[in-house]
């Protein structure tokens with residue numbers, strides 16, 4: 001067993017995206033540094049937001065009537081009442097959200113931005129076209145209030161280009177933490193034979209200890225922030241049944257995990273079966289993806305290890321709505337068994353909440369899905385029995401903590417990166433409100449502001 005890694009990518013190696021972000025963000029100047037230069041140059045102009053209701057710390061009660069002050073990409077203060085913008089400087093910009101519900105931007109921990117499940121060959125046949133497809137989707141995600149995404153698997157590293165282009169400000173989109181190619185064994189989950197017009201979807205091959213280490217190291221060299229391991233088959237397959245053994249051998253899981261841990265890369269482990277979930281947790285996975293058939297031992301390991309479950313109810317709900325398209329023969333489950341899995345996976349957030357398992361949130365979405373899929377996943381949590389307050393925390397604060405970014409993302413707090421969204425009404429009372437986002441700020445820049453109708 002590998003000792004529990006205290007992986008803090010934020011402290012040890014920020015993702016490239018984050019490094020670029022920090023390099024371009026002007027932080028509020030300390031008095032010491034501002035004394036050495038012209039004060040007017042040292043302080044970026046304020047953006048002054050009147051927030052009617054402010055969910056500053058998801059999981060806790062919202063605050064009423066607050067003035068949020070943003071400078072140079074960061075939240076610098078949250079003051080009681082509505083204070084005039086001019087009191088923060090003559091050049092302050094005013095944003096009126098005095099009748100809206102303001103909260104941190106959404107964080108989706110399970111997406112595939114450069115895989116397009118149902119795209120035709122004109123898109124799926126070219127890495128360059130897939131990258132542009134991903135860029136178009138990234139803009140729609142940001143419009144929908146998703147300000148941070150973890151991408152847990154692409155084909156040939158396309159997502160790194162998208163991540164870096166967004167961080168450089170070349171295209172709009174959420175900040176991305178990327179895993180690159182999935183680490184999978186020959187014929188394992190994610191290893192798919194291409195159709196005649198498709199690119200060969202090629203995971204990084206993990207067949208035996210040395211190749212697993214190499215696959216992880218090659219991904220890191222290519223730019224991976226995370227390592228995605230496919231420890232079980234998919235929910236569609238026999239290898240994803242509740243009682244299935246992991247599809248990777250114990251020494252393969254251990255070798256890949258150890259190589260990742262030594263490079264301070266956290267692991268996102270795809271696992272449906274009980275044995276696969278528990279093997280991933282025992283080897284130090286930071287997040288378990290899907291996690292359909294966790295048991296009491298899994299719950300104990302999640303808590304003991306500080307790991308997070310990312311249940312992805314959205315993709316299970318989608319499969320359930322299209323059973324005949326996803327059912328099959330042989331290693332692929334037939335309709336009845338597939339429905340049993342989808343029912344269990346859709347109910348999983350509620351079951352995990354009852355078991356006290358720390359919940360983050362991800363959808364398994366991508367360009368084939370609607371841009372409000374992340375918001376719908378919050379609704380699926382609530383429908384499965386997770387209190388709305390905890391579901392909103394999963395989609396914001398907990399995601400940030402799972403990313404090792406809990407000290408700068410996922411809350412509206414002085415010193416945090418200014419990623420804010422606003423909706424009408426109260427999403428704690430009606431979670432569907434999250435599907436209509438009216439205001440989006442990322443890195444202190446207003447990306448979207450829907451005008452009030454006159």
Ligand SMILES: [Zn+2]
Pocket residue numbers: 110111112152153364
């Ligand atoms: Zn996935």
